[in-house]
Structure formats: structure tokens, C-alpha cells
Amino acid sequence: MAQEPNDTSIDPLWYKDAIIYELHVKTFYDSDGNGMGDFRGLIEKLDYLQDLGVTAIWLLPFYPSPLRDDGYDIADYFDVNPTFGSLNDFRALLDAAHERNLRVITELVINHTSDQNPWFQKSRRAAAAAAAGAIEPGYGGDIAYKDFYVWSNTPEKYKDARIIFKDFETSNWAWDPVAKAYYWHRFYSHQPDLNFENPAVHDAVEKVCDFWLSMGVDGLRLDAVPYLYEREDSNCENLPETHEYLRKLRAHVDAKFPNRVLLAEANQWPEDAAAYFGKGDESQMSFHFPLMPRMFMALQMEDRFPIIDILEQTPSIPENCQWAMFLRNHDELTLEMVTDEERDYMYRVYATDPHARINLGIRRRLAPLLANSRRKIELLNTLLFSMPGTPIVYYGDEIGMGDNFYLGDRNGCRTPMQWSPDRNAGFSRANPQQLYLPVTIDPEYHYEAVNVENQQKNLSSLLWWTRRVIAMRKNFKAFSRGSLEFLNPDNAKVLAFLRRWENETIVVVANLSRFAQSAELDLSRFAGYVPMEVFSRNLFRPIRKSRYVITLGPHAYYWFALQAPTDARRASKKRVVPTIKAPADLDILLGNSQREQLEREILPNYVRNSRWFGSKARTFRDLKVIEQLAISPDRDGARLLFVELNYLDAPTETYAIPVKIASGEAARQVSQSASHAIIAHFVDSGGAILFDAIWDTTFRSQLFEAIVQHQAIKGEVSDLVGLASDKLEPDHLLASGKSQVFGAEQSNSSMLFDNGFFLKLYRKLEDGVNPDVELNRFLTEHTQFPNVPAFVGALEYRRTKAEPTVVCLLQRAVASEGDVWTLTVDAIGRYYERVLE
Template sequence: PGSPWRDFYVWSDTSEKYKDARIIFTDFESSNWAWDPVAQAYYWHRFYKHQPDLNYDNPRVRREILRVLDFWFQMGVDGMRLDAVPYLVEREDTNCENLPETHAVLKELRAHLDRKFSDRLLLAEANQWPEDAAAYFGDGDECHMAFHFPIMPRLFMALRMEDRFPVIDMLEQSLDIPANCQWGMFLRNHDELTLEMVTDEERDYMYKAYAQDPRARINVGIRRRLAPLLENSRRRIELMNSLLFSLPGTPILYYGDEIGMGDNYYLGDRDGVRTPMQWSPDRNAGFSKANPQKLYLPAIIDSEYHFETVNVENQSRNFSSLLWFMRRTLAIRKQFKAFGRGGIEFLPSDNTKVLTFLRSFEDENILVVANLSRYCQAVQIQMPDYAGFSVHEVFSDNRFPDIAEAPYTVTLAPHSFYWFALKEPVVSTLPEADQVPHLQCQVTWSRILGSKAEAQLMSTIMPYLRRARWFAGKGKGIRRLRIADSITVPVHDQPVYVLQLEVTYTSAPREHYLLPIAFAGHDLQMKIVRESPEAVIAQLALKDDEGIVYEAIYDEDFRQMLLDLIVRRRSLKAGSGRLVARRGSRFSSLLADGVVPEVSRILKVEQSNTSILYDHTFFLKLYRRIEQGVNPDVELPRNLTEHTDFANIPAFAGAIEWQSNQGAAATIASLLEFVPNETDAWSYTLDNVERSFGYAQTLKDKIEESPCVPPSILDIDPDTLPLPIRDFIGPVYIEMAVLLGRRSAQLHRALASLSRSPDLTAEPFSLLYQKSLHQSIRGMTLKVLAELERSLPKLEDRTADAIRGILAEKKTILGRLRRIAERKVRARKIRTHGDYHLGQVLYTGKDFTIIDFEGEPARSMTERRLKQSALRDVAGMIRSFHYAAHGAILLRAVRQGADIDYLERWADLWYTCVSGTFLHAYMREVADADFVPPDKEDFALLLETFLLEKAVYELGYELNNRPDWLMIPARGIVQMLR
């Protein structure tokens, strides 16, 4: 008594004061007062008797607490948890919790913090019901965050009861909080799974469900870590963490739960969940090198959770581990502001075992679907406000069926979850119903062409043409649109007009496009508008009927007519020519049982043509831009099918030509065999690159240096690749790269063997041709470099720096290109694919099929039929591998929160080894062929020239289309120059 330090604590001459205050640790304490024989008085403790409470009514105590804050924040601490914050102050005739004086102390702390450390955080530990806990935010002037205690046990209750109600019920009771505050969400904390904020009945249920052994219980809680609580079920652990990360608030993880550590409740108190972190299988779990007996608590040695098995080092090596799941999930969560700041809306659904809610913020909408059941479940979710939205699973970005007016159905595996990003429909280029052009004319549909109404009809076709995906003249000024020719086809009771439209531009050569149009009366009109609204061109009131003008390709009968033309080898008369169909020699053998397919559908892909699938038998490509001359997309597949034994293309089945009366012909359609496939080689490769990157990330903490990248793809031999590199790439994909190299070589051998016409026969290289080639590539390079220099101010800093580096090497680049004109190369020019990359190859699951011999659509038909070096195709494929390696980082790794600089080094290794493997297999297959140089230096010269040409072309393309991707070709050029 009399000491200033005595007033730092709360004293009383009697233990009867504050009798309304509850005892927190009922297992260990019988009173909140303890007798001090020295002071001859009782001191106050809300927890254990060895933890006397401070007297916050004493100004000196509050000043000392501020000094403590200053000390730790100056040391660099980011935030502090305010332990047991409701119990700071005591008053008679109250329960000594949540008192106004307590809030006054907190406001004082916060004001001090805002003055000196505005970027630090206070987290309130207030084990209270939501309305009481929310008071610790004040008006945004007390704690920045507060633990949401009541939701924690209800997550576990919902899981065990397999019922979403406990979660929904509690969150619907949560109050709105200040905008600068946030709830702290957690599954368990440093103490125990506390059951204070549940009813007596709920507490009894939780004990029976999660702590049947009484020794696992403490006070009014359960002293277990997360994995033992959930019986070490990986599915349930992932499900609970997914809810933690997706519910409103900031998720708080406690050490050990990210790897599924066990506990030891035999240690007493809460020590069983405070055992050393398990870093490695080494001594003391890598936590300390001390004598194990000196540790403050022993490491876990339970057989199921032994530190030699469950530790960070082991799980870092395994990309399928819980640790990697947590890393990936957190990285995904950071991509969406909706998880952190978005509102929550529980969505009505028909299955109470499935929790469904929406997190929304600004233009982000994340649908969370969680199966609380141990069995598979299906759920139908009511989302009428989101009809038309596309649904993308956020981890893979795979697209699910779009939302319709009807309930959205999702099926789930036991204890599984989905996070779906709901994306608004792309702003349609379709006009609204009241914006569709309306025409009225006093003729019948069969007489509309050639009448005065034809000009009106053309005025409605113009806006339709501008919004058509296949029309390439959107950015050009159109001077005139007219019908150059037409064919009348009897399909329904009303004719279909196949129009050849001539588009005259203000400052570009004229072009011709194919557009079949039809008229639909009332009954058919409703079907077209409902199923294919994009097909509608205009509303039309005729002399004898009313309906719509629509694009006939959306009519199944018209599509069947196109196939029948080829089946019957028919011709149709046009105004100044005719439509002629022919069958390929393999047509009959491609028909299953000789039956012509009668079911067709349009493939919904963005491209310059229209693709139609006939009952998984035939694939018809309708060419929208009509160009006179031989189409290589018909010429090459037909000759390869009929005059070689190369089987890795879709067999040619037929074609349709528009022949003019003057003898000129233009292909408007080609018919090919449909090849069943798993995916294209681009998607297949991206999936494998992602797997390789996952493997690389498991090595990050184990290797001190970056992977050693071989100096050249020409030095790679797949048979001698070191085992670590084979493990990184994957032995299966290495074999697939070998197979693709062989198939590419076999394609070129087959093309080189064609000799039925001078247009197909191989020709020798000449120095004159090489100089012409150099001039062409040089001109393109100078143009692209000039465009890049002009665009520098618009580029991001990192990209601009890379482009400046390339511009500084302009002389070096031109010098490298000049070498092709300085020495004669012994090789032959052949017909080539012309646009060869991974997207032009289908992966069947065990082999590859090469498609699309159209060449680059931007080039003229005659240019696409020029003979080239086969190595131009090879260079295209090698550049495609480079795009896959580095594009996977942009497309997927960024979303997974990966270390980009680290992965780029691995991407270089992947690209070099895979490209080298592909090239090695190709070279082995063409070793005796005369269309590639026999001299290794000449081979390397040609390949480098075409690789550099392709990369420079890519720079120009990305600059005008995807500036974010400029770094990929830029990095490729830097590698080549090295």
C-alpha cells in the first residue's frame, strides 16, 4: 500500500464486489478475485489468478500502454490483437463487459495510433454476440478489426449437421459495420474452438460431435487444431477453408493449420495447440536445434501427424499437398475484391445440404457453392437476376453452362465446393428488338430481289454486316454495298437467297462476302428469335406476310441443303454463274453405314469463317470472304487425301464453288471428315505447362540457383535429357513433342511428294529467291520497329524498357537477317501449311491431327499458295511453344499468385527443351529429304531467320491487338540475339 505501482492493479477488501461478472475459466477458477497475503487484499483477475488485471482507470496505466504500443510499432509490428478487450474496466452492478469506459480507452488508443502509426492495425478479441462485438468498431474510431466469434462454431455445426441453416442464421444477424473496418474470420484460434457464443444445446451438440473425449474439452471450448477436429479429412479441411476465405471478412489463419498439423491435448491447458511449428523432418521439426528436452513444448509425435511426415518442407515438394492448396486458394482470393469488400446474398436453392451465396463488389460477382454433406449432392439455385451471365470456375477459368431463367443446376462431390465468377454477357452487337430495322414493301419475298425494295433490303444488311464476326471490314469506311450475284435456293415454301455481296471501301480494295438470307413468317420467326437472336437482320412486312429477314445459315434445312449439294454433286444456277458441288474420292467411305447425317449445328467460335458440324461425321467450313482462285484449304487437303498416304489430317470429302460465266471460280465451302478429339494442342500444352510450373514451384525453396537453360534448341536430344528436366516437363509430354515433330515432318514429306501440277511440285532454292526473301522480311521488320518506336509512350514501363532494348539492337537484327541473302542454301521450296502453330493441331488423346490449311487469312489467296521453306512452318510451331510457356504465366500463373520472375526462368527451360525435342524428332524424320538443307549451318541459318521473322511479326501483331502480350515475342527476340 502506498506504492504507485499498487494502483496499476484492481484491489478490494472483499471478494463480493462485481458479483455479476461471469467467471471465464470455470475449469480452473472459482472466483474472479484472489487473495494476496503481502498486500492483505484481493486483486481482480478475469482469467487465471497468475494474470492480475490492469487498472485502466489509472491514467498512468494508459500512458504506459501507449508506450508499449510505441515500442512494438517502432520495431515494425504491423498490428496487435487486443486480448479480452471487453473486460478492460470494472463497474459495480454490471457484468463488467462492454462498458462505455472500455470504449473510451479504445478511442484513446486509436487516436494515438492514428497520429503516430496510421498504417497499423488493432484487432479486437471480443468473444461476444455480433451486436456487442460490432460495438468495438465504434464509428470507425476504435478497433480496425474484430474477431467474429459466433460464426466459428456454426461453421462446424453446419458441417456436422449437413445443414446450411446455422451459417445463414448467424450471418443474417451480423450488423453493418463502418466502411473502414472489417470482421476477422477464423476457424479456430490460439486458444481453443470456443463455445461461449452458442446456446447450451448447441454446446452439448458440439462436444458430442467434435470432442467425445472429455480431455479434449477445456473451459467452454475444444482444445484441438483444425485437422484433428475434422478427423484429418482433406476434403473437409479444404471445404472449411474455402468457406473461411469466401465469407465476408478477412480470413485469419493460425500456424500449423496450413499444413494440417496435429495437437496434443494431454499437455494441459491450451498448450496442445501451441506446439512447435513443424518446418522440416529434422530435429525438433526444424523449429530449434536445442536439446528436445529444453523446448517449451514438445513437437507432435503422434503417428498420424508426426512432424517427420507433416511439415512444410515435405509439403513444399508436393504440389498436391494441403500447403499448396492453401497457397493457390489465397492467391485466387486476392484476385477478387468481392471476397474482401463485397456484400453477401444467400441464394434460394432446393437443397439445404448445400450452402449457396453470392459475393458482389462493383462489377465482380462470385457465386460460392459448398456441399456440406458427406455424399454427392445436386442443387438448383434461383438466380433469375443473372440470366444470361456466363459462369467461369475461378481456379481453372473453365466455362460452365450459362445461367438461364430456369434454376441453375450444380452437382457436387462429397464435401466439395465451387467458386464461380459470373460475368455479364458481352455487350451484344445485336440491336434491341425496337432497334431492328423495319421494312415494309408491296412485293412478295420471292420477288424482292430486283424490285425497288432491294435497295431497302441492302440498307438493313449494312448494319448486320458490321456486327458479323466474320466481316473483316469493320474498321474501314464503306462507300457502297451491292449484290454482285445471287442464287435462289428452294428450302421452305419461301426461297433462300445466297448473296454474293460486293463491298466497296473508301480507301481499300473492294471485297466480296457470302451471305445467305431467308424470310421467316410468324411461327418460324419465334424459333429463330428465341434460339439464334444474332441471326435477325430486319423486321419485314411483305405484301402477303409479316416476319423477319434472317441469316439462313441458322436454318437447319438450309444447312442440310448445303450437304445435299455435295452428296448429290448438284449445281445451282446463279444470275451470272452457277454453284457447283463436288465430292472427294473418300466421301462414301466416310459415311457411317452409308447414311447421310441429318443433324447439324453451328460451332460457336470466333473466326473469319462459319463452321458447321454434321452429326460427328462431317465438318463443313463456309468461307465468308469470297476470293477467286484455288483455295489452299481445299487444294492441299484434297491432294494429301487422294494422292498421299498421310493420314494425320481430316480426310477431304467435298467442296462447293461459285463459278462465274467467265470461268473464274471461288470456293465457298469445304467438307472434311470430322475427327473426334480431346482438345487442340494449344490447350493440351497449356495444361502441361501449368503442371510443369506447379512442379517447379515445389522446388523453389530447395534449389539455390536458377535452372541451367541449354544454349540452343539445336543442342537438345530428348534421349539424353537429364532426369530432373524430364520430371519437370513430364515424360508423357516429351513423347508427345517427339510425336508432333514426327507428324510435322511426315506432313512436309507428303507435301513435297505432290507433283500432279506445277503449283504443287517442289522447286530448288536460288540465291535470287533468298535475296527476295531477305527484302520481304527486312521490309516487314523495319515497319514493325518503326511502329514500336512510335508507340513507346503508350506502353507500360516494363514493356517499354524491353522494346527499347530491342530497338537498340536494330542493326544486330538486320545484320542477322542479311545473312540469308549472302550464302546459297541447298534446299527446296514446297507447299507448306502456311500458318502452323499449336492451335492448328488437334490432340486425339494418343495422336495429332493437323487442320486448317487456309494460311494466314490476311494474305491474298495467291500469296498463300506460294512455295516456301518447310522450316517456316517449323519456326511457327517453335514460336508457338514459346508462347505456350510464357503465355501460361500470363493466363494462369498470375491468377495463382506465382512468382513471375522465378517462373519465367523455368519457362525458358521448358521452351528450349520442348522445342529442341520437337526439332530433334523433326530433323530425324527428314534426314534424307531434299527440302531441308543437309548442311547443319545452312539449316541453323534458315531456322534462325524464320524464327526472327516470326517473332518480329508477333511484335507487330501484339502491339495492335494485345499489348499485354508484347513481352513474349520481345523475350523471344532477346533470347535469339543472345
């Protein structure tokens, strides 16, 4: 069985904070060179998705299928398409994704099946036997499937139901020559609809759910959910029976698989789509289809009205529910939820070539829809990440991939992911003619120019921009959980609104025009607050009672975080120690499920307020734990963390932060003697704390022993290696003794051992030779120079493809009455006293 998420540390509302990445398995990466993407290939690319910042993967159908509708025609619900791999490969994918804290959402197409599905084959044979007036022995158990589908002797029933795929179908009924009867289908005629009036169908669907959820799948997208039931004198959509069934399915899933999510695909107007939340007891998520085309419409019209109008029509939803927001319904810009006049307008401006139109939609990718305008692409993505809901990114949109609508159906938006300028765009080693679809060679979007490898190297690329905007969105809960309030400046070309959550207030301003615009915002209730532009962290002029005037360039946008007034900031300057809701366990805290809070909130808070942090004046972007090393084999022992700090205005820096958990009396002692060393408090863990381990006697002794005993401590991607002087006396190997932290203000952390040894932990690390260590070692081991503390040993951090980095320096302690820092400060103070006399 595949690894399941650690439910003890899962936020049951995790889907509200998710960033979902949608992909076809066949399109992403081919690991075995057969021209088709597969599960093993996807596993190889999970690190890319983790670096992008997404937190969940939505896999389009991967079941056995005739593939007449790109896998939505399922022939077997309990297996995977062998061209993608095996069930064991899928389990390996789940394990690999969960190890990286990536959720996996799959498709549950329950409205219809393929006509090749064994259920349908049995049903048609049973229907034929029943029509003949006798059940022949050869049909065996087929009779149990007779009513699995909707059969009729006439195609005149349910005449008020619309035909969805008018380009391909003329009726919702199809004649079956085996059953000698008509079967109902809301989509293609090769996709017969299941009969949800039959309780046996309910049982079968529950078995399918159980099969995949027990394997570890985190969510199920319920495809075409409005069409489950049929009734005369209705349009056969959104019927009460459908909602009753969804409540039953949700109760079943919640009882057996807590913290899993159901995502309803209901291509309906807001009021009907919101009904699929029920009272919080149906699906937890539902797609907001009407908003999608109206974002494109507002951009083209240069008017905010389409966006505001549809969102004001959107009813409020239960607290435990969330809209799913997207810029295209996977492989098309669907236009079902617009008026005929609006659809004509969208075709006119976004699909002038008739080949780009399909059914009631436009089969184009994001970049070609927007004429490859970088400003428009950024603007629409910014709106996507700003709207109230969980954003969904379609594979390849993060690099601006193109399409090829001449491939037919919607295949133009399903071409191979473009990884590099190599053959087949780096997607596969197969002969190019063997690929499931050809790579994009349109000159404007050619894979040799538009690919991940090229954009990785260019910090100004769309890929890097997408990473930054995702990371910034994750910094503010207001985007994922906050309220929405529109500001209505007189200039209709400017869209402005507030996102608010607890103490966070974000002002989003977007210029929908291709020309520069100005707008006056009514922010008088925030008088005294200072808008901070979140990407640059630049402060704008304070807000006053009068309207706030702002200017924007063509298709420009701003995210402003409102900072409290100056007096309030001064009052709150004292550091507030954050809290952690996870169990007091370092394995859980440093695991993928909790590391995000540690990197986004806990460690930055501590680092910024630490004496040894020397870059306080720089604009901080984010922090990432790149390695953790257990100094002790004990489960509750300290860990030495190596973290990368990224800035907006300076190169990346690496710091060493030792951490440990203490509870009971140990926690009280740290609180009394070194309260500034407390990194965080654990909630509901008996007063447990996470603290800087240099204030732990055991950790200090372990550092000493690691050096003098030449220990090698293995990590995931690096090692710590102890180096001791050749002149080290044998009795020193056990002479750690008692120790204390040297509390003077400095950029490193120093410790004294029995006044006989002095240990320095370098906080800021730099690759290569440390002159402090090299000079001290040379003078000790190769000269008779007496006026320097004797070198005893060092601790090196070693990584592949990088020079060793010194983490600790151990010396003989020298009797002293102070330190050079204090002496220097005192001397400068006396100098200024003399000057002022």
C-alpha cells in the first residue's frame, strides 16, 4: 500500500491553502523511451514541481481506456493504463509525492463510462436477454448489471435536456444493436451514462472511491457531476437527487478517509455551482466556471465590470468550502457559462481562426490566447492568485508554452512538456515519429526557445516570475482564506479590491488597460497605515483620510500589504514568539508536511531577531532548509539545520541553526536563562518549546566530541566531518566537561568548556577556505608562535560539487578579562566623550 499522509499533522482545510498543478501523465516526461509520458517519468520531475511551489497535483484520467475522449471514457476503474506504467508505479508516485508534501488529486468520472467498460458490456447483454423474455444460461451474472445504465425503447424521453457536444452529437440517445434499445449519454455516444437510480451503482462507485483513497490519493475530482440523474419535464441538470447522492458519498468518504477532498466539476452559473457545497456536507471544492471567461473578457474590454458582476452574483459558501479558480478548463477556454452575445464576442477577439473553436469553447493555451504578451500573462495570473479560491495552473503555462490546434480535438493543448532545447524538447529519448503527439514547432513558441532549461537560467523568465508569485501568495493567508471586498474607483479600467484575514489586509490593484492609468482609492478607514508592495517590500506614502491616488503602467498590478501605523509598529517591535500546532517531534516538524510553516514563519521570525544575523537591513524574500544533520542518534537529540536565506537585493546566504525540543523542567530553564533562544512554542504539548540548541549542554558536548573524535555525521546530501589537530593530546578526547555560552554580542556563537577550550559556531557559512581557521591552524602546527590560542580542531560541512565549509572552530581557551568587541566599543565611546568635552 502506498504511503498515506500523516493525518496527525494535517490541517483538515489543507485544500484552501493549496496551489494545484494540473497535468496529463502522458504529457509530462517519458522515462522508458516509448514516446509516452509515464508515472516513473513524473516521479523524476516531482522536484521541479516542488521547486515551482505547487502543493498538489491534479492528474487527468490515467485509467485503461479506448482514449476516444482523452481518458474520460473509462474502461476499468480499478487499474491504470499500461502505457503509463503499473499500479505499483502509481503507488510509487504517491509515496514520492507525499515525501515532498505534494498532494495527489485524481479524476473520478462517475457520470459515464466507456462503452468498452465490462459494466456496459454486461448491461447490454442483460438488457438483450431481458428483452427476449428469457435469461439464457450464457449470460451468467450479467443480469445484475441490467439497470447499471439508462435504457429506453424510445429516444423521446427527457427531451428538455440540452445536447452538450453539438459539434459531434445530434441526440442524447444512442441505439445499441446488442441490447436492441437506446441508451442515454450526455456527452459522446461512446460514453453511456450510469443509472444512479440503481443502488447497485452507488455501491460500485463507493468501491471505486475506497480503492483509490485507501491507496493514498488525497482528493477526487467528480467529473460532470450535475448530470447524474434524469427526470421528465426537467433539463436533467442539478436535480435534488444529485445533491442527496453527493451528501451520501461525502459521508462515506469522511467516515473512512478523513482529510480527503471532493472537487465538483459543475459547469454551471454561480448559484447552481455553489449548491454543490450543500451545507458543507457535499463537495468541499467546486470550480468557478463563470469567472474564467470573464477575466479574459474584462482584459479585452479594458473594463472591470464582467469580473465584479459575476463575483457579486456568487453566493457565500460554507466555511469549510472553497472555490477552485483557473484560467482554462484544462485544454480549453470553455464558454458555456456566458450569454450568446458574450460568446460571439469572445470568439471574435480570441478565436478569429475557426480551427481554434471547439464545442462551446476555444482550444488554445494561455500564452497564445493572450498573443504571447508577457504583461497580459502576468496580469491574468496575478488575478488568478488574488481571487478568493484555490488557484489551478495547467502544465506548461508557467513557461508560456504554445499550442497546435491543427492536431484536432483538444490535442493542441496536450503536446509534450518542453523541458529543454534537445530532441523532443527533452520529453523523450524516442524517435520523434514515435511521440504520442508532436512537440510544438511554431516559431514563436518553438521548444528550442520556450523550455524549462532555458528559463531556469534566466531570472527574468516567466518560470521564475511564476515561482516568485506562488511563493508570495503562500506568505499571506488572506489570499487563500480571506474575505473579498471591491473598491470601486471612478476609473473602470482599474480593478481594485481588498483581501482580509485576521490581521492581514492586502490591497490588490490591477490595470486592465493597455495604457497607463490612475485611480483614486477610498482607503480612509486605514488612515495612518503604510502600503508595502509585497514583492519589493518598498513602502509607499502613508494612507490619509483623503482618497489614495495611485498610478499604474499598462497592464500593471500591485499587491500591497497594509502595515500598521508607526506608533503601533513601535509598540509591537518586541518579538512575538510564534506557536506550532504540530506535535513536539523534530521528525514531524522537519518533515515535508510541517516544513512549510517552519520555513515561512518560524525560522524567519527567529533569524531576523538574532544578534548573529548580520543582514537585518536587507529585504528578505524567503528561507529554505537545505539540510538537517542529527548530531546525536537519539530521536530527541538536536539537529543542525543549514538554511538558505534569499533576498530581493542581495545574493543568497547560508546560515547554521542548531535546534532542539525541550519540555518540562528543561523548557523552564531555557525560558528563564535564555528566553531569546526560544524559536517557537508548541500548542497542546505540555509547554514544550523549540529552541536554539547552543543553549543545551548536551549539544555543546556533542559538538566537542564530534571534533576531537574525528566523527563523520552523514546527512541526506552532505556530511559533517570532525578534524582534530595532530598535536591533540589523548586525554583531550574525553575532556568536554561543563560548558557555557559566551554571551557577548558577535556574529557567531561561542562556548567555553571548563575554561580550557573555546568553541566557535560560525552562523553565516561561506564555501572554501576559512582564513580564521587556516591561519590559526598554521600558526599552531607549523610555527612556535605563542601569542595565539592553540588550534584544537574544526568541524567541516561537506557537499558534493562544493568546497568544504567550516562550521565550528575549537581552540584552547585563553584567560582574559573581556573580548575585543567590548574593548573596541568602550574605546570608541571614550573617544567620543573626549571629543564632546
